[in-house]
Amino acid sequence: MYHTWMRYFSPRPVHHRLGLVCLGVGLQYGALPTVGPRTLDHHVAVVISAGTGWYRTPDGTTLPVTAPALLWLLPGVPHHYAADPATGWDESFVDFTGSAVAAYTELGYIQPRRPVVPLTDTTAARAAVTRIARAAHHDNPLLEVETSAAVHELLVALRHARADGTTPADPVLRALARDAFLPLSVAQHAARHGMTPAELRDAVRRGAGCGPKDYLLGIRLGRAKELLAATDLPVAAVARRVGYTDPAYFSRLFTRRVGTAPVRYRQRRLRAVPGGWSHHVPDPEHPPVIASRSSA
Template sequence: MYHTWMRFLTPSPVHHRLGLVCLGVGLQYGPLPTVGPRTLDSHVAVVISTGTGWYETPDGRRRTVTAPALLWLTPGVPHHYAPDPGAGWDEGFVGFTGPATATYTELGYIEPDRPVVALSDATGPRAVIARIARAARRDNPLLEVETGAAVHELLVALRRARADLAPDGDPVLKALARDAFKAMSVADHAARHGMTLAELRTAVRRGAGCSPKDYLLGIRLGRAKELLAATELPVASIARRVGYDDPAYFSRLFTRRVGMAPVRFRAQESRTVPGGWSNQVPDPDDPPRI
């Protein structure tokens, strides 16, 4: 005998405009029946926390599934899977859709070409699925928004739980973040790690979902914003502190990416207090306790 609980949701058009909505959630365990072959119109993340089974690809190849694992069921892609008929497995699933799925796919959080993903630990994703299940009660006035927001959390938890990624972050990304404020080109960073430019691009794209240039730029501009908001340092000095020897180039880059010039950002976001400002901004990795 197997046990199953599921709830299906029908978010309104206005909820779909939030970008991501939950269509259903379920918790099941035991020798569950075979699923498929079938094809869906939406995404489903199936998190298997205990047990083993199989997944068959559209070309007929069967792969062994061993918990903890994730099955990605993506729109338009046929799928066919089942737990072993003896003990079965323990699974939680969440169905979702929305325009944000395209961006999550581009960033590598959803992987249509990787239907079976080994997880290092299913605890984090299962906790989010349990939260979605609790929020999915029919008398919850925040039902669609709360479950939709939790789908974002689930995608992050699944990314963090992937067995092929270090739980504390990719070493290459950590090193790039550490050296982000040095006046180094992307080629310089690649050479520092003994990698070709192509290898560095692949590593950063896999870990952060963007190019090395965009990854470094995000860190640099984030720090520049902190210095603009919390100090009275000149823009030229801030530019040098975040890795740009040419203040004019830094200002053009800041304006293009942020949508306003550094001086305007400072005017809007300044947190300095007359007689009390300091250029000793706390390290973002070690924030003060308030």
């Protein structure tokens, strides 16, 4: 016995410009029928929350599947899988496509070479699938946009849940973020962690989908934007605060990455502020909140 529920969608061309579109969603459990061999023209994320089964690769290798786990079904790649007929499994799936798939793949959120990915938990991923399922009624005028947003959320949730020891909270990434504003080279950062530069590059790429330089640059430029927008510090002082001793080099980096020079960025931000201003830059870990007032 098994139980299944699914819906499929046909987004219009304008929705495809959102970057990701949802083509289908399903919730199933029990001793489900064997899938494949078959080939699709889009991506599918199959989330296994309970149970066991198997997945067969195109070369005939059979991989065991034990929940919690994720199956990646890729366009143009034959796949063949099934739940254990004796116990079955609990499965949810989302079909999707779009131009943003390439970026998510480059960043390591989608792993073409890992059709079976162990997970630590499926709660957040199932929540994203549930949002798609709840939006999936034919009279919902926001169907395509809601489900598109939920696919982005699903990919992030699956990245967080990956059981490979390189989550966004990886100790190496945390330490780099903590030390991002020190005027250190990548080699110096690596030495502080007892690693070679190559080992550090590999660790950061696995965890963040980019190299150490890009990871540090993103953090530094984010803080530089805050200082430019919320203080009257000279650009040279901002550069020093975020780890650059050469303000000209900092300005070139900022301009190339942000698309505008630091001074111009500040001018635009100041003009955009509609009211009062504070020169105090809050701790990003403890942002200001609006105090709630109890009614008299």
